[in-house]
Amino acid sequence: MMKITMIVTICSAIMFGAFADSPEITLTTKKGYTLEFVIQDTTFDKAIQRRLTDVFFSVYPKLAKTYNKNAVKTVSITIDTTYDGVAYAHNGKVVIAQAWLKKNPGDVDVVTHEVMHIVQAYPPRSGPGWLVEGIADYVRYKYGIDNAGANWTLPELKPEHHYTNSYRISARFLDWVEHNKKKGTVKKLDKALRERAYKKQIWETITGASLDELWDAYTAG
Numbered sequence: 001m002m003k004i005t006m007i008v009t010i011c012s013a014i015m016f017g018a019f020a021d022s023p024e025i026t027l028t029t030k031k032g033y034t035l036e037f038v039i040q041d042t043t044f045d046k047a048i049q050r051r052l053t054d055v056f057f058s059v060y061p062k063l064a065k066t067y068n069k070n071a072v073k074t075v076s077i078t079i080d081t082t083y084d085g086v087a088y089a090h091n092g093k094v095v096i097a098q099a100w101l102k103k104n105p106g107d108v109d110v111v112t113h114e115v116m117h118i119v120q121a122y123p124p125r126s127g128p129g130w131l132v133e134g135i136a137d138y139v140r141y142k143y144g145i146d147n148a149g150a151n152w153t154l155p156e157l158k159p160e161h162h163y164t165n166s167y168r169i170s171a172r173f174l175d176w177v178e179h180n181k182k183k184g185t186v187k188k189l190d191k192a193l194r195e196r197a198y199k200k201q202i203w204e205t206i207t208g209a210s211l212d213e214l215w216d217a218y219t220a221g
């Protein structure tokens, strides 16, 4: 009995950051959603942490309500000191590079893009990667809290663009389809991807035009 108590004590000390080099974990719950915020470097700017937390609570419940009511209720965000990319999300966990935030402290809507991936929760091989990323950036464009503060905009259409270019280029195309062809297209695509029902023909079913016809109409301006 004594031994078990000891083990539990040691484990909780590790989990709650009793050692200098262990992460600092903050749990926040609002309106049924919980954010676990993991800081590896405890000197990380608390003002940025607060802003990222605010973005999470203003955006995530809205995205879950709009796109996927079964989206997980608990999400973790880790500010990673070693990751050399920007950010990624998987299985309810978001990882953001500390170096990126240091260089781009205004890029708080990186959270909006990443938590959309958690809302998407698509099974493996559910559809093309450009569309998965295009939807996440479309959502950032539509629901982002301070895209202007990060100088983040959808790029102007250029002749060399193609819908498979992914991210903002695909997001701009999705926004055009929403406004010029069929409102609600993104919601339908998102649902189909989650239910493994996505096929290229779905564009025609939803909008009346094929994906390539839509792109041609979009680029013809």
Ligand SMILES: [Zn+2]
Pocket (backbone or CB within 6 Å): 113, 114, 117, 133, 136
């Ligand atoms: Zn992404």
